[in-house]
Amino acid sequence: MTSVASSLPHSGVPADASPAPGAPHAGSPALADAYAECERIARASSSSFTLAFRLLSHERRQALAALYAYCRIVDDAADESRDPAAALAWWRAELARLREGTPTHPVAVALADAVRRFAVPTQYLTEILTGVEIDLTPRTYETFADLRGYCYHVAAAVGLAALPIFGCRDLRSRAYAEALGIALQLTNILRDVAEDAERGRIYLPREDLRRFGYRERDLHTHVRNDAWRALVAFEVGRTRGFYRAARSSIAARDRRALVAAEGMRLVYQRLLARIAADPDAVFGPRVRVPVSEKALCALAAWVRTRGGAR
Secondary structure (H helix, E strand, O other), X not given: OOOOOOOOOOOOOOOOOOOOOOOOOOOOHXXXXXXXXXXXXXXXXXXXXXXXXXXXXXXXXXXHHHHHHHHHHHHHHHHHOOOHHHHHHHHHHHHHHHHHOOOOOHHHHHHHHHHHHHOOOHHHHHHHHHHHHHOOOOOEOOOHHHHHHHHHHHHHHHHHHHHHHHOOOOOOHHHHHXXXXXXXXXXXXXXXXXXXXXXXXXXXXXXXXXXXXXXXXXXXOOOOOHHHHHXXXXXXXXXXXXXXXXXHOOOHHHOHHHHHHHHHHHHHHHHHHHHHHOHHHHHOOOOOOOHHHHHHHHHHHHHHHHHOOO
């Protein structure tokens, strides 16, 4: 997972973690600084997300940056801290302070403001943290049903939290967010399969490995063979099914609100297509979509969400 410089020291807890007397009010320098930190984290982490952010209004872009920064920083707390369990326990306590209106970390300060302004259900923030905690213990997934539960926490819950920030009003958009979140996470799993294996994390379901005769130790040693390519083709097909499900779940009255999410869908579908075309590439440098193609995806999303095309 990508490491991002942040205000967290290696322990995962801010140097000044004492409770604040109250949340900064809108327009205050402290709140502006908190949002600026979130935007910095987003810019440093993902050009895909920052391009998608540009399709939103300033206020929605700020709020989405706060949500993204939260996801990024708790993920990094799990991967980069000396004591990941303690770091995530601190963030669980910080979520409680966020609900009470007394957050202390800059990212939580901005996120608290976004939650208040856009009525973001905080249960999804907790579910995201639970997903990160799952990764503290190296494990494998026996079935796709097992993996899907993990994907819900680390990806679908993010999309569900983002819906009110996007301005979605139709309850059917929940199905869109869940399907797209799972599709994005499955794409990430294929892209990062070698890196994750080195960390002791194998996300590809064991039932799939057995089906195609590809062993876990083959993954660790980067075996490139017909079994591997058949396995990837199967996983790509499943993932494309979730992208189709997301696309077919778009409610007409939320189409424009989902412009940023649709931009991400188009970018990640291109990423998946690159993996499908060359399954062995995931054992080399990280497979990426060029910035120029990402920009085209953003433009296509803007046009499609206004013209009704899918």
